[in-house]
Amino acid sequence: MLDKFFKGAATAAAFSLATALPAGAVDLQFYFPVAVGGGAANTIEALSNAYMEANPDVKIDPVYSGSYQDTITKVITAARGGNAPQLAVALSVDMFTLLDDDLILPFDDFLETDADMAWVNGFYPAFMENSQVDGKTYGIPFQRSTPVLYWNKEAFKEAGLDPETPPATWDEMVEMGKALTKTDASGNTTQWGVRIPTSGFPYWLFQGLVIENGGTLANAEGTETYFDSAPVIEAAQYLVDLSTKHKVMEPGILDWGATPKDFFEGRSAMVWTTTGNLTNMRNNAPFDFGVAMLPANMQRGAPTGGGNFYLFKGTSDEQLAAAVDFIKWITAPEQAAKWTMATGYVAPRPATWETQTMKDYAAGFPQVLTARDQLEHAKAELSTHENQRVTQILNDALAAAITGQKPVETALKEAQAKADAVLKAYR
Amino acid sequence: MSRYDRYLFSTGAGLLALIWVLPLLYAVWTAFHPSAYEANFTLSAPLTFENFAKAWNAAPFARYFFNTFVLVTVITGAQFVLCTLAAYGFARFRFPGRDILFGLVLLQLLVMPDVLIVENYRIIHALGLVDTLAAIALPYVASGFGVFLIRQTFMTVPAELDDAARIEGAGPLSILWRVYVPLAKPTYLAYGLVSISHHWNNFLWPLIVTNSTETRPVTVGLSVFATTDSGVEWSVINAATLMTSAPLLLAFLLFQRQFVQSFMRAGIK
Numbered sequence: 001m002l003d004k005f006f007k008g009a010a011t012a013a014a015f016s017l018a019t020a021l022p023a024g025a026v027d028l029q030f031y032f033p034v035a036v037g038g039g040a041a042n043t044i045e046a047l048s049n050a051y052m053e054a055n056p057d058v059k060i061d062p063v064y065s066g067s068y069q070d071t072i073t074k075v076i077t078a079a080r081g082g083n084a085p086q087l088a089v090a091l092s093v094d095m096f097t098l099l100d101d102d103l104i105l106p107f108d109d110f111l112e113t114d115a116d117m118a119w120v121n122g123f124y125p126a127f128m129e130n131s132q133v134d135g136k137t138y139g140i141p142f143q144r145s146t147p148v149l150y151w152n153k154e155a156f157k158e159a160g161l162d163p164e165t166p167p168a169t170w171d172e173m174v175e176m177g178k179a180l181t182k183t184d185a186s187g188n189t190t191q192w193g194v195r196i197p198t199s200g201f202p203y204w205l206f207q208g209l210v211i212e213n214g215g216t217l218a219n220a221e222g223t224e225t226y227f228d229s230a231p232v233i234e235a236a237q238y239l240v241d242l243s244t245k246h247k248v249m250e251p252g253i254l255d256w257g258a259t260p261k262d263f264f265e266g267r268s269a270m271v272w273t274t275t276g277n278l279t280n281m282r283n284n285a286p287f288d289f290g291v292a293m294l295p296a297n298m299q300r301g302a303p304t305g306g307g308n309f310y311l312f313k314g315t316s317d318e319q320l321a322a323a324v325d326f327i328k329w330i331t332a333p334e335q336a337a338k339w340t341m342a343t344g345y346v347a348p349r350p351a352t353w354e355t356q357t358m359k360d361y362a363a364g365f366p367q368v369l370t371a372r373d374q375l376e377h378a379k380a381e382l383s384t385h386e387n388q389r390v391t392q393i394l395n396d397a398l399a400a401a402i403t404g405q406k407p408v409e410t411a412l413k414e415a416q417a418k419a420d421a422v423l424k425a426y427r
Numbered sequence: 428m429s430r431y432d433r434y435l436f437s438t439g440a441g442l443l444a445l446i447w448v449l450p451l452l453y454a455v456w457t458a459f460h461p462s463a464y465e466a467n468f469t470l471s472a473p474l475t476f477e478n479f480a481k482a483w484n485a486a487p488f489a490r491y492f493f494n495t496f497v498l499v500t501v502i503t504g505a506q507f508v509l510c511t512l513a514a515y516g517f518a519r520f521r522f523p524g525r526d527i528l529f530g531l532v533l534l535q536l537l538v539m540p541d542v543l544i545v546e547n548y549r550i551i552h553a554l555g556l557v558d559t560l561a562a563i564a565l566p567y568v569a570s571g572f573g574v575f576l577i578r579q580t581f582m583t584v585p586a587e588l589d590d591a592a593r594i595e596g597a598g599p600l601s602i603l604w605r606v607y608v609p610l611a612k613p614t615y616l617a618y619g620l621v622s623i624s625h626h627w628n629n630f631l632w633p634l635i636v637t638n639s640t641e642t643r644p645v646t647v648g649l650s651v652f653a654t655t656d657s658g659v660e661w662s663v664i665n666a667a668t669l670m671t672s673a674p675l676l677l678a679f680l681l682f683q684r685q686f687v688q689s690f691m692r693a694g695i696k
Contacts, residue, residue: 070650257659
């Protein structure tokens with residue numbers, strides 16, 4: 001009864017909103033998060049305005065919605081309150097959460113023609129892994145990233161290493177790390193070999209180690225995790241050994257946000273962090289630096305990350321058609337190139353890299369190509385049902401192992417048991 | 428108290444104060460120096476206002492400040508009126524179900540506001556108020572804490588004053604206005620401070636229930652600097668933090684003596 005009242009009110013509100021617009025206009029509300037500096041919000045607004053100029057019958061209202069975490073809270077709250085946005089950018093790994101809450105629509109209803117199918121198949125497959133389930137497409141890659149290794153060429157030269165050759169394997173990273181680690185007369189380390197930040201969301205970079213070690217953290221259906229499998233335990237052991245055994249990485253939890261600064265000031269000669277940092281590094285590193293793929297053990301590997309476009313239930317057919325058209329437009333080569341250059345995110349379609357704009361950009365700044373080339377080795381980011389709880393379980397286990405509170409194997413076995421308890425309901 | 432004790436106390440207090448003020452000092456240091464001096468404390472470092480300029484231009488802060496100012500004024504004003512009337516009723520009138528009702532008001536103190544976000548949003552949406560300043564304020568205007576605090580203060584007012592005013596022919600509202608409210612001034616000041624600083628800092632609810640520049644408060648503007656993916660620019664974020672908290676800091680410094688006294692009288696710690 002009460003529900004009906006609210007629905008009635010919602011329709012009335014929607015109606016009054018619709019009548020306020022010129023006849024035939026389609027109104028789209030678009031929530032977007034910002035996780036990088038450099039005026040990302042302004043770029044989104046500029047792109048939306050450009051689209052509206054070309055399509056005067058569509059009105060897009062881009063709404064800044066905080067961090068990724070805030071965005072998913074805002075999206076879910078608004079949708080449950082009967083006021084879902086028509087489209088939003090949210091983490092690709094939130095797909096199962098949004099599906100479990102029954103809030104999003106698949107894109108497949110709008111992919112009828114061959115041209116549409118070509119469009120959806122034109123994204124890098126590594127990005128689509130987190131965007132499709134049960135043969136349906138729920139997310140369209142937009143602000144996607146992947147971690148890479150940045151190295152300080154001057155520090156390499158000083159340590160007697162070839163400044164043009166980054167480590168290609170785990171063993172090389174340890175060896176080079178040892179050469180790069182410097183201590184002063186009183187025994188304090190002034191420069192560490194490598195830094196893999198572990199604060200906040202350690203599972204992400206750790207997943208890179210797992211893939212390189214031939215392992216996997218979860219199945220594609222998001223119902224099983226493999227936290228206590230041999231490759232995962234070995235990868236965690238390697239991460240811990242970097243500080244405790246090889247002494248090439250600062251011990252303890254290493255802050256994510258302070259990592260670029262640490263690199264600029266020469267306290268770490270190599271750092272692992274997202275490609276989202278590329279523009280920041282380019283503007284602020286006081287020395288020549290290189291960007292490399294993450295080193296391999298059994299194989300090369302890296303997770304993907306970042307945000308996808310989603311469509312929401314409660315949207316009219318007209319609005320849906322306009323929303324899909326907007327998404328097609330903004331992921332098209334010219335627009336995606338602008339977005340990539342402003343933010344450092346990896347352009348999600350190979351076609352973008354063929355544009356003259358991107359070719360010129362890459363010619364002057366070849367470091368941007370590393371992330372793209374690494375995509376063929378990349379796998380889906382860890383994503384399961386009840387994703388936030390499950391990743392938190394893994395994060396806590398990793399923190400316990402890194403700080404030495406628990407042996408690596410014990411921590412991961414306990415994490416697997418906890419994850420099993422959460423995911424049992426979805427099997 | 429021996430002289431030795433006194434030294435010990437003042438050294439301890441000084442140390443605690445220093446620990447407390449360190450983050451603020453760091454914020455001031457980084458905000459006024461180029462980012463190269465974020466972790467490099469040389470006295471000869473050049474001073475700059477560039478961080479403030481950058482921060483100010485990163486979001487429409489002028490509008491955000493105006494919104495926040497209107498918001499805290501409206502919320503605190505509405506809270507004073509509603510809480511005073513409710514507290515007066517609970518403190519000085521006998522009516523059936525009074526204790527149960529007061530129990531319910533106290534129960535509100537145990538509910539975390541974040542739990543209610545979805546329900547609050549549903550109601551605000553049903554009222555057609557999404558994306559307005561009223562939407563941010565409405566869930567907070569009836570405050571259980573305010574009712575409780577003011578009622579406790581009213582209870583301490585001697586009944587003789589109340590009786591004397593009645594003999595002079597004053598009605599209930601006139602007694603409230605002339606006797607109770609003036610005697611509870613320190614409580615209002617203390618509660619006002621807590622309420623204003625809380626709503627000045629509130630972030631999640633305003634972010635969720637508003638969509639446009641015209642309705643958003645400064646905290647939403649501040650959040651654009653939390654760029655976790657690309658590394659945090661401490662000098663700019665600290666300049667923005669100082670800028671957004673400056674009005675509160677200044678007000679506190681100006682009225683410091685009154686605040687400290689009223690806290691001691693009102694017994695809030």
